[in-house]
Amino acid sequence: MARILALDYGTKRTGVAVTDELQIIASGLTTVPTEDLMNFLKEYLTAEKVELVLVGEPKQRDGNHSQVEEHIQKFLEVYANEFPNVPVERVDERFTSKMAFQTMIDSGLKKKQRQNKALVDEISATIILQDYLNRK
Template sequence: MARILALDYGQKRTGVAVTDELQIIASGLTTVPTENLLKFLKEYTSGESVELILIGEPKQMNNNASESEVYIQKFIKELEKEIPSIPYKRVDERFTSKMAFQSMIQSGLKKKQRMNKGLIDEISATIILQSFLNLK
């Protein structure tokens, strides 16, 4: 089997998570400056077998798209052009940042470590991916 990647897309940086080859466990991979995201994905997918890319879909409480959706749509068009062989799916990402922050507290990370926004993005991507795996 091939891996599944998940992205918690942000204007400045994007959290990336990946499954194991059996698609059982979601693990945080890294946080990438968003301006380098396509380059990172092309390099990663050239060396690893990836069958699907999940992209977080930020929604407001009333189910409307968030303001960042404009940037995500632009990225998706570039992704389709640069890596057309790998399909993508959108996954509701409401509350993932709050869940990520809460998991950092529960795991005992110090306040200074919890201020690391890149780590929050990576954990958020992991939560997006694990919730997708739970529904599979």
């Protein structure tokens, strides 16, 4: 089997999580400056077998898309041209940042560590991926 990769796309940073090859466990991989995301994906998808990329779909409480969706759509166009053989699936990511922050509190991270936005993004990507695996 191949891995599943999840992206918590942001205008500044993108959190990245990945499954093991058996697609059982979701693990945080890294946080990448969004401007470097395509280069990161080229390297990663060349080195690892990935069968699916999940991209968070940011929605507001009322179900409308948030402002970052416009940026995500541009990214998805470039991605589709660059990696036509690795499909993308969108996943609702509402409340993942709040859940990530609560996870940091629950795991005993100090206040200074919880202010690390890159870590929040990575944990959010992991939550997106684990939710997907739980539903699958």
